[in-house]
Amino acid sequence: MDQQREYRMTGFVVREHRVPVPVDWTDPARFGSIDVFVRELVDPLRASEDLPLLLFLQGGPGGQGPRPLGGGWVAKALEKHRLVLLDQRGTGRSSRVDGRSIARFDDAATAADYLACFRGDAIVSDAEHVRATLYGGRTWATLGQSYGGFLTLTYLSRHPEALTACYVTGGLPGITADAEAVYRHTFRRQAARNNELARRHPGDVVALGALADRLAGGGVVLPNGDPFTPERLQTLGMGLGMSTGIDEVHWLLDTALDDHGEPAPGFLANVAHQTSFDTNPLYAVLQEVIYHQGERSGGWAAQAELERWEWFASSARPLLLTGEAMFPWMYEQHAALRPFRDAAHRLAERRWWPDLYDTDRLAANEVPVAAVQYYDDPYVDLDLALATADAVGNTQVWITNEFLHDGLRASGDVILPRLLDLAAGTWSVTGR
Numbered sequence: 001m002d003q004q005r006e007y008r009m010t011g012f013v014v015r016e017h018r019v020p021v022p023v024d025w026t027d028p029a030r031f032g033s034i035d036v037f038v039r040e041l042v043d044p045l046r047a048s049e050d051l052p053l054l055l056f057l058q059g060g061p062g063g064q065g066p067r068p069l070g071g072g073w074v075a076k077a078l079e080k081h082r083l084v085l086l087d088q089r090g091t092g093r094s095s096r097v098d099g100r101s102i103a104r105f106d107d108a109a110t111a112a113d114y115l116a117c118f119r120g121d122a123i124v125s126d127a128e129h130v131r132a133t134l135y136g137g138r139t140w141a142t143l144g145q146s147y148g149g150f151l152t153l154t155y156l157s158r159h160p161e162a163l164t165a166c167y168v169t170g171g172l173p174g175i176t177a178d179a180e181a182v183y184r185h186t187f188r189r190q191a192a193r194n195n196e197l198a199r200r201h202p203g204d205v206v207a208l209g210a211l212a213d214r215l216a217g218g219g220v221v222l223p224n225g226d227p228f229t230p231e232r233l234q235t236l237g238m239g240l241g242m243s244t245g246i247d248e249v250h251w252l253l254d255t256a257l258d259d260h261g262e263p264a265p266g267f268l269a270n271v272a273h274q275t276s277f278d279t280n281p282l283y284a285v286l287q288e289v290i291y292h293q294g295e296r297s298g299g300w301a302a303q304a305e306l307e308r309w310e311w312f313a314s315s316a317r318p319l320l321l322t323g324e325a326m327f328p329w330m331y332e333q334h335a336a337l338r339p340f341r342d343a344a345h346r347l348a349e350r351r352w353w354p355d356l357y358d359t360d361r362l363a364a365n366e367v368p369v370a371a372v373q374y375y376d377d378p379y380v381d382l383d384l385a386l387a388t389a390d391a392v393g394n395t396q397v398w399i400t401n402e403f404l405h406d407g408l409r410a411s412g413d414v415i416l417p418r419l420l421d422l423a424a425g426t427w428s429v430t431g432r
Helices: 072-078 099-103 106-116 121-133 148-159 179-200 202-216 231-239 245-254 266-272 281-284 301-306 338-349 359-365 382-391 405-422
Strands: 003-009 012-022 031-041 052-056 080-089 142-146 163-169 369-374 395-400
Touching: 012 121, 031 072, 031 121, 052 121, 052 148, 072 080, 072 405, 080 121, 099 106, 099 338, 106 121, 106 281, 106 338, 121 148, 142 148, 142 231, 148 163, 148 359, 163 405, 179 202, 179 231, 179 245, 179 382, 202 231, 202 245, 231 245, 231 266, 266 359, 281 338, 281 359, 359 382, 369 382, 369 405, 382 395, 395 405
Parallel strands: 052 080, 052 142, 142 163, 163 369, 369 395
Antiparallel strands: 003 012, 012 031, 031 080
16 A cells, blocks of 8 residues: 655655555565655645656666755756656665565575566566556656666566656667677776776876785775775776766875875775665676576676776786676675675576567657767767667667766756757757
């Protein structure tokens, strides 16, 4: 049964719902039910109006819905829409998946089966259930950021009748690309981001090498007790795809070492925060799972690709920072991920997965799709995104180097109106 609460914040009225859904939509009795948390926002001056619905599909996997503070793309969306924000299953205030919940399973195989129920197909089924139970089956538009674009194409593959328009920011996936193909592309783009870091801040290359040499000697521990290794240092590169990511790495390194050449306490605290998965363990656990469809040979795709790039080795100098990729060692070194270790290995070795995208239905798509893709984005490869745009009917893509992967967060008040106009046909992009 839907549980509701309503209150006001600056700039919008908030209505909250909690909706039960089955863990496994294909076998609802197997794992029982969980709750999906829904937060609805509306302009206070238009709260009584029958506004069109806009469903936001957040990035991830494993990230909770936004907690808006006003302004930006949210304010733009509320000018014309009632905005629906989901905490996708397993995240935020939806029934959360963390180390404690996984530790309750008696065996890794069952835990892996449970985790496999948290992919995009299930999230779309949840959204459809929310649309039917909370909104009487009304159609809605979607705004998909990053992984939200993956969910958008799954939605279009399964329930296009539910959608009036789809807006995608930095999130057109390669609908026929497996995880191995994705990492072949994104490792190359991450290498380019490392080159840009070196160009802007050449002293940081020296600092990273010195840090890695010290960490390779062992004995450095983060405040939460995790070992601080060269591999974990490399994961600071996750942010290089964001608008301020390069400069954030620079300022982090600015006070990395104390007067004795040891990692400074403040630096260690910041590293622990920036590289942890305490708040979003599913981000790591599902990172490769979101790409799997049909038959596959099994294995860790990002690890295999890393081993093909000798200059990404943790022993290489200059030290290169890795990007949006998860590796087996993380399940040993990260306390938040250790409870998932055996189940994660089971998921990695699984040889068959249900399809996420219906290429025939996408080719025949009539729902307007307006997307922005970023030239230098190392998270979602531009070449794969453009191949998808060519394969999905009624899709237009605005390609720009003005923004990076966090364009919607950084400049959403510019990006969202352009996408609305692009879908409506009141703004156009030149051919590529």
